[in-house]
Amino acid sequence: MPNATALLDDPILVEDDLPGLGQTLPFFQLVNHDLEDVSLEAFRGQRKILHFFPGIDTATSANSVRTLDSLTANLPNTVMLHISPDLPFTMTRFYAAENLSTGIHLSTMRGRDMLKNYGVLMMTSKLAGLPARVLMVADENDRVLHVELVKELTSEPDYAAALAALQK
Secondary structure, eight states, rough: OOOOEEEEEEEEESSOOOTTOBBBOOOOOOTTSOOEEGGGGGGGTSSOOOOOOOSSSHHHHHHHHHHHHHHHOOTEEEEEEEEEEEEEEHHHHHHHHHHSSSSEETTTTTTTHHHHTTTBBBOOOOTSSSSSOEEEOOOOOBBBEEEEEESSSEEEOOOOHHHHHHHH
């Protein structure tokens, strides 16, 4: 059975293959701010926070990026990956305008299969084809420590729970 999220209480079915706790993150290859392909391998040996969101042009997404960058700025051996369909140019402008420097934006402009492989692809509604709002945490060996599919797209994830997973 697929997972679900909602937009203003209107249900949205989401691909049902979210990685489970203890599982290994699937391979991905996305695009960075220089339009270069970047894979999971580039972050080997680092703890990872993966923040999936449908696009930066909503208040919730913008605030989540700001909040996560602030909360993760001083975490040792941890990389903050913001993953969305936004073009790298859009996110570069956002980072500059917001004075952000911690997180790394990865675009699904190439590598859209990652959304399905990670179980974050919204399958119904006008937002079908975009990622749901999901927060994942993985250790240095890409083992999943925390997964949250936010139940309402206009809500932010549970930052405290994600950060607590890194303390275990």
